Amino acid sequence: MPRTTPAASDLPDVPVVELLVRLASGSLTAVELAEAHLERIAQLDDSLGAFLLVDRDGALRAAQDIDRRRRNGRPVGMLAGLPVALKDVVCTRGLPTTCASRMLERFVPPYDAYVVERLRAADAVVLGKVNMDEFAMGSSTENSAFRPTRNPWNREHSPGGSSGGSAAAVAARFAPLAIGSDTGGSIRQPAAFCGVVGLKPTYGRVSRYGLVAFASSLDQIGPLARDVKSTALLLESIAGHDPRDSTSLDADVPPYSRNCEEPVRGLRIGFARAHFGDGLDGDVESAVRRALDVYRSQGAQLVEIELPHAKYAVAAYYLIAPSEASSNLARFDGVHYGHRAERFENLVDMFAATRGEALGDEVKRRIMLGTYALSAGYYDAYYLKALKVRRLIRQDFDRALERVDAIASPVAPRPAFRLGELVNDPLAMYLEDLYTLSANLAGLPGISIPAGFSSAGLPIGLQLLAPPLEEERLLRVARMHERETDWHERRPEL
Amino acid sequence: MNSPTLIVGLEVHVQLLTESKLFCGCANRFNPDEPNTQTCPVCLGLPGSLPVMNERAFRLALKTGLALNCDISPFTKWDRKQYYYPDLPKGYQISQYDLPFSHDGWLEIDGDGDDGGRRRIGIIRAHLEEDAGKNLHDESGRGGDSRVDLNRAGTPLLEIVSQPDIRSPQEAKRYLEDLKLLLTYLGVSDCNMQEGSLRCDANVNLHVTTDDGKVAATPIVEVKNLNSFRGVEQAVEHEARRQLDEFHRTGRKLGDPGVEKETRGWNADRGVTFAQRGKEEASDYRYFPDPDLAPVTVDEELLETIQDELPEFPAERRARFGTAWGLSNYDAAVIVDQGAVFADYFERVAKTCGDGKQAANWVTQDVLRELNERQLGIADFPIAADLLGRLLAKVVAGELTVKSGREVFAELLARTDRGEDIGGGDIDAIVAEKGLAVVADTGALEVVVERVIANNPNAAEAFRGGKPQAIGKLIGEVMREVKGADAKVVRQMIVERLSR
Ligand SMILES: [Zn+2]
Numbered sequence: 001m002p003r004t005t006p007a008a009s010d011l012p013d014v015p016v017v018e019l020l021v022r023l024a025s026g027s028l029t030a031v032e033l034a035e036a037h038l039e040r041i042a043q044l045d046d047s048l049g050a051f052l053l054v055d056r057d058g059a060l061r062a063a064q065d066i067d068r069r070r071r072n073g074r075p076v077g078m079l080a081g082l083p084v085a086l087k088d089v090v091c092t093r094g095l096p097t098t099c100a101s102r103m104l105e106r107f108v109p110p111y112d113a114y115v116v117e118r119l120r121a122a123d124a125v126v127l128g129k130v131n132m133d134e135f136a137m138g139s140s141t142e143n144s145a146f147r148p149t150r151n152p153w154n155r156e157h158s159p160g161g162s163s164g165g166s167a168a169a170v171a172a173r174f175a176p177l178a179i180g181s182d183t184g185g186s187i188r189q190p191a192a193f194c195g196v197v198g199l200k201p202t203y204g205r206v207s208r209y210g211l212v213a214f215a216s217s218l219d220q221i222g223p224l225a226r227d228v229k230s231t232a233l234l235l236e237s238i239a240g241h242d243p244r245d246s247t248s249l250d251a252d253v254p255p256y257s258r259n260c261e262e263p264v265r266g267l268r269i270g271f272a273r274a275h276f277g278d279g280l281d282g283d284v285e286s287a288v289r290r291a292l293d294v295y296r297s298q299g300a301q302l303v304e305i306e307l308p309h310a311k312y313a314v315a316a317y318y319l320i321a322p323s324e325a326s327s328n329l330a331r332f333d334g335v336h337y338g339h340r341a342e343r344f345e346n347l348v349d350m351f352a353a354t355r356g357e358a359l360g361d362e363v364k365r366r367i368m369l370g371t372y373a374l375s376a377g378y379y380d381a382y383y384l385k386a387l388k389v390r391r392l393i394r395q396d397f398d399r400a401l402e403r404v405d406a407i408a409s410p411v412a413p414r415p416a417f418r419l420g421e422l423v424n425d426p427l428a429m430y431l432e433d434l435y436t437l438s439a440n441l442a443g444l445p446g447i448s449i450p451a452g453f454s455s456a457g458l459p460i461g462l463q464l465l466a467p468p469l470e471e472e473r474l475l476r477v478a479r480m481h482e483r484e485t486d487w488h489e490r491r492p493e494l
Numbered sequence: 495m496n497s498p499t500l501i502v503g504l505e506v507h508v509q510l511l512t513e514s515k516l517f518c519g520c521a522n523r524f525n526p527d528e529p530n531t532q533t534c535p536v537c538l539g540l541p542g543s544l545p546v547m548n549e550r551a552f553r554l555a556l557k558t559g560l561a562l563n564c565d566i567s568p569f570t571k572w573d574r575k576q577y578y579y580p581d582l583p584k585g586y587q588i589s590q591y592d593l594p595f596s597h598d599g600w601l602e603i604d605g606d607g608d609d610g611g612r613r614r615i616g617i618i619r620a621h622l623e624e625d626a627g628k629n630l631h632d633e634s635g636r637g638g639d640s641r642v643d644l645n646r647a648g649t650p651l652l653e654i655v656s657q658p659d660i661r662s663p664q665e666a667k668r669y670l671e672d673l674k675l676l677l678t679y680l681g682v683s684d685c686n687m688q689e690g691s692l693r694c695d696a697n698v699n700l701h702v703t704t705d706d707g708k709v710a711a712t713p714i715v716e717v718k719n720l721n722s723f724r725g726v727e728q729a730v731e732h733e734a735r736r737q738l739d740e741f742h743r744t745g746r747k748l749g750d751p752g753v754e755k756e757t758r759g760w761n762a763d764r765g766v767t768f769a770q771r772g773k774e775e776a777s778d779y780r781y782f783p784d785p786d787l788a789p790v791t792v793d794e795e796l797l798e799t800i801q802d803e804l805p806e807f808p809a810e811r812r813a814r815f816g817t818a819w820g821l822s823n824y825d826a827a828v829i830v831d832q833g834a835v836f837a838d839y840f841e842r843v844a845k846t847c848g849d850g851k852q853a854a855n856w857v858t859q860d861v862l863r864e865l866n867e868r869q870l871g872i873a874d875f876p877i878a879a880d881l882l883g884r885l886l887a888k889v890v891a892g893e894l895t896v897k898s899g900r901e902v903f904a905e906l907l908a909r910t911d912r913g914e915d916i917g918g919g920d921i922d923a924i925v926a927e928k929g930l931a932v933v934a935d936t937g938a939l940e941v942v943v944e945r946v947i948a949n950n951p952n953a954a955e956a957f958r959g960g961k962p963q964a965i966g967k968l969i970g971e972v973m974r975e976v977k978g979a980d981a982k983v984v985r986q987m988i989v990e991r992l993s994r
Contacts, residue, residue, distance in 0.1 A: 091542040104541065111535050113542055212541040217785035245544050246787050324785055327574055330585025331539045335642065351578050374576075374780040383782060 011036035012173035016230035030063035030081030054128040077123030085175035088129035091210040100144035103358040113210020130165030152492040157416040160190030167194035185436025188448035192411035192461025203443035204249035207242030213328040215321040232256035260475035267300040270404030281414035287452035287460040305400040319386035326370030415458035450487035499701040503658035509691035515648035517545030529643035537648035539583030551650035559596030571789040581627035594621035616657030625649040667727040711748040819850025846883020876910035898930035931978040
């Protein structure tokens, strides 16, 4: 294995903007950059467990090809040479896609997800697949069937979830860019726990084709990165219409990475008193208030808003998401691919044994919740009612966002909890999503940006929400905060 | 006790004739010989794949809904019907539950009587869904693995549910036949029952009037997988007998405690229905709207466009063949019931020769006979409609006798059998070669008539002596010498000559 030079080992700390300049000028090659990251992963990931699979050969092959094209003056994509880590929930042709489940441990998709196609077309260098809660169900990455991921800021703590591997990989400088998925906060909460930027786009902004479904009406793929501009860059490369996803939106993709530098004039930031109630950690509350002050100091107007139905969001979410999950995961029956039980009596027994063996407890819990909620006689009382609440929540946001440009709130009620702290208390774990899942129910874009640290030295995030398809506004508002603070420049010692 | 009333409703599944499947781009083609070759991540139900509705399939469905006189819903959606089965790779079937695209229509069929009365069979609903794959079980008895072929998975399937308006086994068969005819006229399905593109289940029970004058309903039985028209008729007939018998023995009625809808299979070889353990007893399919697909709205404009595309329906066509071409009801039905392509063939022949009756005679007798003997569909019949029309035009014009026309017809077929191409020129050539032209030159005929009478003095005497049947021999002799002669003309000439 080639040892990296001392100079190369600093590369993972270099901001993306500068990496792009160096790559374009030829002073840095894609191969050097990929090797620096691969080396860092090889050295340090044993203690974090961010990666489930490192595709060293594939990454170097792609990097070589990019370097060759650049040398020959041929065109290269907008992310040419930038390493990216993929949450193991997006299908990669020829590379195992496990969803951190025994069920798909040996599943190798014959096709690339839309985002993977787009990333390859943009000449990003895929380093490998990163850890997550099994089938993206969870808020701690402890539900991975293979191993938990540890928080780079404190290994006794969770990186959050379900995109814990993506957030940890970015925070640990294993990759400057990562792809996550967010069904109830699964990008934003780990981004907050790990002190990085994470954006959940508007529902339909990024194609779900090739994203292994958890809850189809809530799932969205999004970027994680260390700063707003590189988050914008990654979003720009994966957003857009895809005819293979019927829920994909046919709307133009603005040059997010360029436009995010433009501050929003006459900015009005909304906040809801309900977001600062009982159960909110003191450090988190003061970090969020400090962030609001940052905006006020830039001339922004702070406006109190009402979200009267927000209190029903958790209940509605935990009916809709498990209902859809119970259906989406029915395909894992041992017949066509994935795990199949060795011993079974008959067909029904084969289904039962296969699923009993290969699915984890949290996944089973949600399948059972959803199966119950969709059952004859309960459908109207649960699923249908949850859909009505969902519409009311969306109306709350529509009304509030007529008066403000963005809504600020905490991302999670507290900083990263300890590994094992909540894993046996599913209900407490569900309440972790209190602030984030409304954006999924309403289909709004949301971003989590670094906003401080707790007294114990754990990162704290600020959540911003905007109207549908206003990612550009969200990024501009986020950048206004980032410009005035240096939270995003701190890095964990590994 | 009065005879019981039979109550039957049919559920028909029809595969639509589209290029591609309902939710992916895979070919929609019957292909059991190369299993799992018409598949992709979507119809394999691979993780991460998503369905996209095939607009063309939806339009075919709308077309069918309109042809069945259904109300078309302005807003319709897709639902997931959830159950586990190896041929269902996603663990759910994308179907339509509470908002089918069409509902409340009817199909008119002939009644049981000979009075030409028509009966309207109500349609409860027609909805679109995806077909499942096919499980292939080891039938060697050695207990080999079962296999699954997903070529069929995702094929657009229309489910048409009738009201329980059918009152006899014959009506059940006629409903299915007329439905098939309509669907093939529409071009929405080939309705090939052997290949499974038309499948039928029958819901059957009886209303029995008991001695005290009360009406009791027997428990409803669903007979599954009837894969022929005869099968439907026989299964309904058998089930009616079986239910009456069971009612007499047990007295069990619909609505009695513990009485549930029963599912039975049909054994065509033994001609009996048999109890089937339902694969999902008292199943709860946990329907819910498919979040991967957008609801579909249908506006007036689209409906008008599709309405304009609707062809003439079989019933209308039968009626028109009567008025426009002077056909009997019987002939019109024989032609129309052969299918749209056959009826088109007939119309073309009729137009070319200008005589509907003549065309009907030939098409229903000569052409149908040849098709049956050759096991061909009309589309593959070697004599084109235009060519047959030109041949018949000569018959109609009196240039050829019907008998000679048949000789030319046979010779044309013989030529195609030898691999020769045939055209209009062949008709004239055959007529010339065989000397079949009607001899209009009475001068030449008179010479022959004179000679035949001279050579057959006995026959001539007999005719003169009051035995009119003796003329037959004379006519036959003349016809033998002059092949294209018109027998009527010959008869007249002989009568005139002998009465002089
Ligand atoms: Zn397919």
